[in-house]
Amino acid sequence: MRGRSGEILRPGLLLGGTLRHWSPYRDGMRSPASAMVGRDVELAVLRELIGGVAEGRGGMVWVDGEPGIGKSTLISAAIDEAARLGCAVYAGSAPELLPPFPLQVLLDALLVGRDSVDPLRAPLVGLLRGEGRTELVTPRDVAALLAEQVLALVDRLCAVAPVVLVLDDVQWADEASLSVWSRLARTAAQAPLLLVAACRPLPRRPEVAATRRDLVEQGATVLPLGALSASQVIEVVGELVGAVPSGALGELTGQAGGNPLYAREAVEALVRESRITVVGGVAELTGAGEWPGSLPEAIGRRLGFLPERTRSVLGLAAVLGSAFTVDDLAVVSGQPATELMAVVDEAVAGEVLAASGERLVFRHGLIRQALYEAMPTSLRAALHRQAARTLAGAGAPVERVAEQLLAGPVTADEWMIDWVAREAAALTYRAPRVAVDLLTRVRGAVDDDPRRERLDADLTVALSQLGDNEQVEQLARPVLAFSRDLVVAARVAWTLGYALMRMGRYEQAVEVAEHTLARPGLPAVWTARLYALRALALIGVGRFDEARAAAVQAEAEGHQAGDRLAVGYALHALALVEHNQRRDVAAQVALIDRALAVLGDEPPVADLRLLLMINRAGGLDNLGRPVEADDAFGQAMVFAERAGTPPRLGHLRAKIADYSFYRGRWDEALAELQAATDLPIDMTYRLAGRGVRALIAVHRDDLPAAEREFFGVEELTSPGNGLRLYADLLLVAWALVAEREGRSSEALARLLAVFDPEGNREFPQLTPDTPMWLAEVVRLALVCGDRTTATAAAQAAAAAQGQASSATTAAAEYCAGLLAAEPAGILAAADTFHCIGYPLFGAQASENAAVLYADRGDHLAARAAYARAVEGYTSLDAVWDIMRVDARLRPYGIRRGRRGPRRRPTNGREALTAAERKIADLVTAGQSNPDIAAQLFLSRRTVETHVSHILAKLGAHSRVDIARELANSQ
Numbered sequence: 001m002r003g004r005s006g007e008i009l010r011p012g013l014l015l016g017g018t019l020r021h022w023s024p025y026r027d028g029m030r031s032p033a034s035a036m037v038g039r040d041v042e043l044a045v046l047r048e049l050i051g052g053v054a055e056g057r058g059g060m061v062w063v064d065g066e067p068g069i070g071k072s073t074l075i076s077a078a079i080d081e082a083a084r085l086g087c088a089v090y091a092g093s094a095p096e097l098l099p100p101f102p103l104q105v106l107l108d109a110l111l112v113g114r115d116s117v118d119p120l121r122a123p124l125v126g127l128l129r130g131e132g133r134t135e136l137v138t139p140r141d142v143a144a145l146l147a148e149q150v151l152a153l154v155d156r157l158c159a160v161a162p163v164v165l166v167l168d169d170v171q172w173a174d175e176a177s178l179s180v181w182s183r184l185a186r187t188a189a190q191a192p193l194l195l196v197a198a199c200r201p202l203p204r205r206p207e208v209a210a211t212r213r214d215l216v217e218q219g220a221t222v223l224p225l226g227a228l229s230a231s232q233v234i235e236v237v238g239e240l241v242g243a244v245p246s247g248a249l250g251e252l253t254g255q256a257g258g259n260p261l262y263a264r265e266a267v268e269a270l271v272r273e274s275r276i277t278v279v280g281g282v283a284e285l286t287g288a289g290e291w292p293g294s295l296p297e298a299i300g301r302r303l304g305f306l307p308e309r310t311r312s313v314l315g316l317a318a319v320l321g322s323a324f325t326v327d328d329l330a331v332v333s334g335q336p337a338t339e340l341m342a343v344v345d346e347a348v349a350g351e352v353l354a355a356s357g358e359r360l361v362f363r364h365g366l367i368r369q370a371l372y373e374a375m376p377t378s379l380r381a382a383l384h385r386q387a388a389r390t391l392a393g394a395g396a397p398v399e400r401v402a403e404q405l406l407a408g409p410v411t412a413d414e415w416m417i418d419w420v421a422r423e424a425a426a427l428t429y430r431a432p433r434v435a436v437d438l439l440t441r442v443r444g445a446v447d448d449d450p451r452r453e454r455l456d457a458d459l460t461v462a463l464s465q466l467g468d469n470e471q472v473e474q475l476a477r478p479v480l481a482f483s484r485d486l487v488v489a490a491r492v493a494w495t496l497g498y499a500l501m502r503m504g505r506y507e508q509a510v511e512v513a514e515h516t517l518a519r520p521g522l523p524a525v526w527t528a529r530l531y532a533l534r535a536l537a538l539i540g541v542g543r544f545d546e547a548r549a550a551a552v553q554a555e556a557e558g559h560q561a562g563d564r565l566a567v568g569y570a571l572h573a574l575a576l577v578e579h580n581q582r583r584d585v586a587a588q589v590a591l592i593d594r595a596l597a598v599l600g601d602e603p604p605v606a607d608l609r610l611l612l613m614i615n616r617a618g619g620l621d622n623l624g625r626p627v628e629a630d631d632a633f634g635q636a637m638v639f640a641e642r643a644g645t646p647p648r649l650g651h652l653r654a655k656i657a658d659y660s661f662y663r664g665r666w667d668e669a670l671a672e673l674q675a676a677t678d679l680p681i682d683m684t685y686r687l688a689g690r691g692v693r694a695l696i697a698v699h700r701d702d703l704p705a706a707e708r709e710f711f712g713v714e715e716l717t718s719p720g721n722g723l724r725l726y727a728d729l730l731l732v733a734w735a736l737v738a739e740r741e742g743r744s745s746e747a748l749a750r751l752l753a754v755f756d757p758e759g760n761r762e763f764p765q766l767t768p769d770t771p772m773w774l775a776e777v778v779r780l781a782l783v784c785g786d787r788t789t790a791t792a793a794a795q796a797a798a799a800a801q802g803q804a805s806s807a808t809t810a811a812a813e814y815c816a817g818l819l820a821a822e823p824a825g826i827l828a829a830a831d832t833f834h835c836i837g838y839p840l841f842g843a844q845a846s847e848n849a850a851v852l853y854a855d856r857g858d859h860l861a862a863r864a865a866y867a868r869a870v871e872g873y874t875s876l877d878a879v880w881d882i883m884r885v886d887a888r889l890r891p892y893g894i895r896r897g898r899r900g901p902r903r904r905p906t907n908g909r910e911a912l913t914a915a916e917r918k919i920a921d922l923v924t925a926g927q928s929n930p931d932i933a934a935q936l937f938l939s940r941r942t943v944e945t946h947v948s949h950i951l952a953k954l955g956a957h958s959r960v961d962i963a964r965e966l967a968n969s970q
Contacts (some may be wrong), residue, residue, distance in 0.1 A: 028213045037239065037260070038232040039074050046078035049194055049221065054085035055160045056960035059187035060215050063198040066227030068261030070294055071198040074225065082164045082194075088157060094173040095322045096365060097372060098403045102143035102176035103742055106150055108323070110157075111357075114397060118154050123149045123642070128397075130429055141465065141645045142429055147180050148641055152930040152940060155191060159928035164288065169365060171208055178211045183678075185215045190929070190959060192946045195220075200704035223400045224552040227258025236260055240267050241276060243283040245643040249276065251482040252291050261364065265298035266291060269352075269761075273307055274966035295304035305349050311547045313343045313372070314352060318371040319852045321403070323361045328885060331394045332387045350939050363877030384408035389415060402434050406852045421451055424458035432465035453479060457488045460495045480516070487604040497533045505541030507555060513537060528566030532943055544581040547573060567610050571595035575615065585768060585805060589619040593669025612651050613639060621659055622768035624806030624836040630858035633659060641939055650681035653939070654689050658729070661692045662769070663841035664876055667913045669950070670696060670941070675941035681939035684726040691729025697734040698736050699840070703881040710734055717753040728754050732773055739780065740880065750782040752789070761789060763796035771797040772841050779848065780819045794819045805838045814845050825853040827865060843872025847885045854892035862894055870896065909966065911953040919946045919953075 023697060035041060036832075041329060042063075049634065051058045063071045079089050092109025094100065112124045127146055154742050167173065167181060173189040177565050183199065188195055192517045197215070199208065211663035215224060218221050229237065245253065256263035270276050275287040292298035301688035303311060317324055330337045335356045342867035344360065347353040352367055353360050361366040372380065388404035401423075404489035412420075420442045422428070427435035439462060443455040456479050463472045476496040483489045493516035500509040513534035515528065531554035538547035551573035558566030575591035578584045598709045599605045599612070617632035632654050640649045673689045681689070690709045697705035713734050724731075747970035755770060756763050765776070774797045800808045810832035817825030827850040833842035866889055873881040886896065905911040912920060929947065933940040951957070954965040 036074070036077055037236045038228045039070060039225070042074055042225065043078060045076065045221060045223060046196075046434070047081050048254060050078060050082045050085065050087065050164065052874075053192050053194040054082070054087055055958075056162070057958040058191055058193045058222035059189050060185050060195045060218065061197070061223060062212055062215055062220050063196070063223045063225060064201065065198075066259070066362070068259045069225045070226070071225055072364075072372075073260075073831075074223075075166055075168070075196055076197060078792075079164055079166070079196075080566050082162075083246060085162075086190075087162040087164050087194075088160070089164045089166070089407060090157075090901060091168065092171060093361075094177070096169070096172045097318075098321050098407050100174050100177075100401045101403070102174055103146050103150060103180065104177075104602065105167065105173060107175050109167070110150065110153060112150075118509065120153060129178045131387060137480070142626065143176050143431065144644065144646045144649075147176060149939070150180055151183060152641075154193065155187075155930050155940070157927045158191035158193050159926065159931075162194075164196060165192045166196045166198075168198045170211070171198045171201075171203060172207065173208070178207055182211050182214045187929070187944045188218075189763065189946070189951060189957060190944065195843065203567040216550050227790075228260055228263075229258065230254050233260070233263050235259060236263050236282070237240040237267055240264060241271075241278065241283040243278045243281050244283050246284045249283055250283040252285060256292055259295065261366075262298060265295060265302065265434050269298050269301040269818060272301070296366060299364075299367055300374075301352065301366070303374075304350065305313055306346065306352070310343050310346045310350075313340065314347055314371050315375055316387075317353075317360070318368045318384065319363070319380065319387055319404075319407075321367060322928045323359045325355065325359050327843070328396070328400075329360075329388050330392065331396075332383075333854070334390075334541060358962055362614065362648065363793050366758070380407075381409040385413070386418075388419075392419060392895075398423050402427060402431075402438060405438060407831050408622070412439055412442040417442045417445060417451065421455060421458070424455070424462070428458070428465060429767070432462045435459075435462040436466065449909060451487045453485055454481050457491045457495075460492055464495050466501055467502075469503050472496060472499040474724070480512070486519060486522050487526065489519065490522060490530065494526070494529055494707060497530075501537060502713070504540075506537045509537035510534060510541065516890040524557060524561035524567065528561050528563050529569065531557055532566050532569035532573060535570065536576070539573060539576050539580065546579050547875050548577050551577065558831035563603055564600065565608070568595045568599040568605060568612070570786055570891055571598065572608065572612060572615075579619075583766075583768075585619050585622045587618055589623065591621065593618040601639070601643075603643060606639075607645060610640055610644050610652070614648075614655055618655060618659070619753075621662070622805045623917065626663065626837040627674050629659065630938070632843060635936060637939045637942075638934065641933070648677050649939075650676050650679035651685055653679065653941075654681060657692050658688055661695065661729075662840075663837050665915070666700075666876055668915055669951075671915075671942050671945040674945050675939065682911070687727045687730060691727060691731075693735060695736075696734035697727055698740070698875065699878040699884070702742075703737065706733060706737060710737075711935055717750070718755075722752065723756065728770065728773070729768075735776075735780075744780055744783050745816050748777070748784055748786070750790070751777050751780065755793075761792035763793060766800050768805050768808060769957060771800040771808045771815075772838070775811060775841070775844070778936075780813045782818065790819055794949060797915070807838060807841075810838075811835070814841070817845075818848060819853075821852055823849040823856075823865070826852070830865075830868070839872045839875055840878070843869045843876075843881065846872065847888070850894075851888050854889060854894055859892070859894060862889065862892065866894060866896075875951060893903045907953050908952070912950060916950050919943060920950050920962055920966060923947060923950070923959050924966055 035829050046061065047331045049061055054060055065071045084289060090109045091109070092105045094105045099770065107124065108801045112121050112128070112918055114125060114128050116125045126147060127149065129140055156167065165184070167177070181195065184193070184195055191206050199212070222383070233253055233256055236246050237245045237249065237253050253263050253266065269278070269292050270285070273287065275285060277284050277286050306314070313329070313333055314764050317329055320328055320332060326340060330340055333340065344353065348355070351363055352541045354363050375383070378782065384404045386399050388408065388776035390402065416921060422436045424435060424439060427438065433524055436459065439455055439459040443452060445457065446452045446455065456475055460472050465476065472495060476492045479492045480489055480496070483492070493512050497509045497512045500512065513530045515535070516522070517530050531550050533562035535547045535550035535554055538550060554570035555567055555572070571591050571594050575588045575595070578587040589599060594853045595612050596609065596616070598901055599609050601609055613632065613636040617629050617636055620629040620632055636652055637656070640652050644652070653672045657669040657672040660666070669692050672694060676689065677924045694706045694709035697703070697709070707728060710796045713730060716724050716731060731750060731754040735747040737942065738750060751773070752759070755774065756804065758764070774793045777793040778790045781787070781793065795814040797808070797812040801812050813825055813832070814829035817823065817829060825867070826845050830845035830849065832846060850862045853862035853865060869885050870882055873885070890897070918936065919932055922935065927935070929943045930940050931940070934944045950962060954962060956962050956965050
């Protein structure tokens with residue numbers, strides 16, 4: 001409605017009600033033309049990206065700009081188009097004043113709450129409710145589990161319809177949400193997913209800057225929103241007042257500095273004060289008064305026009321956060337929801353609040369900030385405390401109550417102490433950092449209180465969940481020394497013992513367990529658990545017989561106490577003794593099976609169960625049972641993505657990469673390692689991963705890639721370096737590089753530094769995988785004329801056959817054949833390697849048999865073995881090995897019909913590996929990454945990595961393109 005001649009403009013006459021210049025993203029409210037002044041280019045870019053996602057092409061956009069510059073308005077206008085094109089739009093805004101729980105902003109955006117009934121959201125709902133949760137006794141990072149399930153949910157939502165996911169006010173987002181955003185960005189090209197982030201330049205947070213860089217490196221579009229020009233501001237004002245601004249009004253609004261929100265708020269303030277009159281289609285500035293000196297002042301004037309009762313209730317709303325329900329507001333204000341509706345209506349009409357689904361939100365964060373900061377600090381603190389009590393009394397989730405307590409004063413009262421003590425386990429489960437903060441506050445108020453020891457025990461558990469082992473020790477030692485509460489002492493001893501073992505201080509862990517076990521009257525459950533702890537710590541220091549006795553005691557005590565966890569840890573310790581002392585893999589697997597049968601799969605035992613599943617899969621591999629090992633690793637991965645912690649998931653990925661290397665699935669090994677890049681993997685497993693990458697690079701003739709893995713490798717050969725045992729593959733790769741460069745003696749020396757560190761040719765501490773590498777020691781020693789070393793290595797391989805592994809038996813046969821220059825024995829070993837699925841070793845054995853046959857003049861047998869070797873190497877894309885075997889057989893006049901190593905094509909359908917072809921077919925069938933992962937017993941992250949490779953090899957930009965390219969290539 002345009003202003004009529006001579007009319008004084010009033011708030012209700014503004015075009016369409018400027019309530020519409022901002023809108024919650026999912027409500028479909030449209031922005032007026034004034035909101036889009038000067039943003040045509042940016043709006044066109046956003047709409048193009050939305051059109052792309054509607055057609056199946058993912059994308060990312062990052063919108064930068066100061067408060068009020070129009071980021072949210074621009075996004076709202078653009079996603080109107082998304083809804084029209086059939087996209088599902090989900091949006092959230094990170095809160096400023098209340099510290100969020102990890103991922104809460106994304107959970108809210110994706111409509112995940114404790115009461116959600118949608119089957120797609122069920123895994124997340126179960127985690128939020130803490131279903132099956134008991135007191136935390138093993139690490140379980142629920143934030144990490146939630147992150148994995150959020151990623152899986154987005155995948156599945158994208159399979160239903162194209163998704164636009166918006167995250168506003170990124171500058172305040174928690175680190176977990178930022179991490180998930182980056183991970184979503186890495187797979188945006190794989191799904192119809194458009195990520196839209198809006199961020200202010202301040203505050204400057206390193207983690208936000210890192211997320212922005214990550215997205216830009218992955219191709220995100222950046223839209224910086226700058227200030228409007230003077231003419232554009234005048235156009236905004238004209239749209240608002242429905243008339244041409246006079247020179248005086250235009251000059252005055254120029255003080256807005258090009259900020260459209262400032263200009264609108266200021267003009268509306270002038271209208272409310274009856275200072276704008278339309279005369280002959282021109283908006284004139286009249287009356288007395290000052291121009292709002294700043295945007296906050298302009299917002300303050302808006303709030304000043306509201307009734308006192310409305311402002312009072314809105315103050316309580318500001319305490320609740322940037323978004324809240326009417327029910328929560330009713331609880332905190334003590335007023336029935338029916339009475340509050342009049343206040344809400346006034347706030348909506350006054351453009352302070354807007355509806356967003358079932359919640360109310362402040363129209364702009366600055367409005368909430370103005371209301372919040374208008375209250376004295378003491379009043380805010382009292383309101384937060386009051387809100388916490390009333391929300392807790394109404395049965396609100398612990399997150400809502402804890403947010404209010406964190407925003408309130410540091411000093412704890414009796415109610416706060418009782419509540420934190422009662423909910424410590426729930427807080428630690430949901431957010432250990434929040435638990436540490438609140439427990440630290442309340443324990444300071446109870447110095448001479450019997451509750452102090454229990455609070456300290458709770459705090460040690462929370463700190464252990466954060467991996468802060470040093471703080472656990474500092475807090476736990478005094479409790480152990482002075483506590484008379486045996487349950488508290490036992491809990492703290494258990495937590496401290498594991499913290500000490502994580503720091504490699506096994507002797508001290510033994511002392512802690514023994515000291516606590518010596519206390520009379522210890523509850524039976526804790527007696528059993530501490531015996532199990534003592535057994536594991538004794539294994540760490542190599543006292544295997546004592547460890548076995550402690551584990552047997554723990555199992556007996558655990559059965560008597562009915563404690564599955566104690567029995568599980570006892571059997572785990574016994575399995576480790578069989579593996580490390582007796583090298584009896586069959587006995588190890590049998591004990592693990594017993595432990596798994598006892599444990600079940602409830603959350604409190606998830607970490608131990610996953611560890612046992614990993615060890616069982618490795619044991620089955622060592623026993624030469626590849627089909628069962630494949631199935632066991634697949635089951636472990638499915639369980640890990642449902643209930644595993646990041647460190648344990650990293651452990652599993654490293655083990656699968658190692659396993660896949662030996663099984664000849666090198667591309668899968670590399671995919672697992674790539675998927676594990678941002679997981680907190682223990683140094684030992686990180687070294688193993690570097691070894692796998694280096695070995696594959698050497699065999700595939702990619703020396704630059706291998707060299708990148710060799711940093712610090714010489715330090716690993718020193719006798720005192722305890723990491724040497726975990727770097728065997730890396731050091732083998734380092735030795736192969738020396739051989740490749742013609743330095744056979746140096747290559748042999750490097751291998752001996754791994755397998756014979758003392759230099760006495762006794763080859764101690766052989767693992768189940770070591771004998772296969774001893775064949776390389778024998779071969780190189782013979783090349784160097786060192787028959788003594790070759791003989792010692794062959795004898796060590798023969799002695800290892802007691803490990804009851806087909807691989808070790810084949811390795812012994814292989815070494816004996818090399819030493820005796822007997823090709824028939826070597827070919828027999830090659831056959832065994834082939835049968836148990838170890839293609840690299842089978843091909844190497846065939847190569848050496850071919851050379852020996854050729855040396856004897858049996859060219860027919862040599863050619864047959866040569867062909868087998870090349871076939872094996874070709875399946876691995878082992879270019880260097882093919883070149884080497886060609887060179888070794890050439891002097892005997894034996895050549896292949898086709899010269900030169902065969903390389904797999906780098907692009908097109910033929911470039912896809914077997915695993916990638918299988919996944920590409922499932923993508924074509926319309927399955928999401930989580931569904932593909934479940935069907936193939938792979939991790940979702942591994943499937944993502946494979947899909948990324950498929951896109952690159954096919955030159956595709958989306959899953960739709962994959963289907964098209966495969967159809968065209970048939």
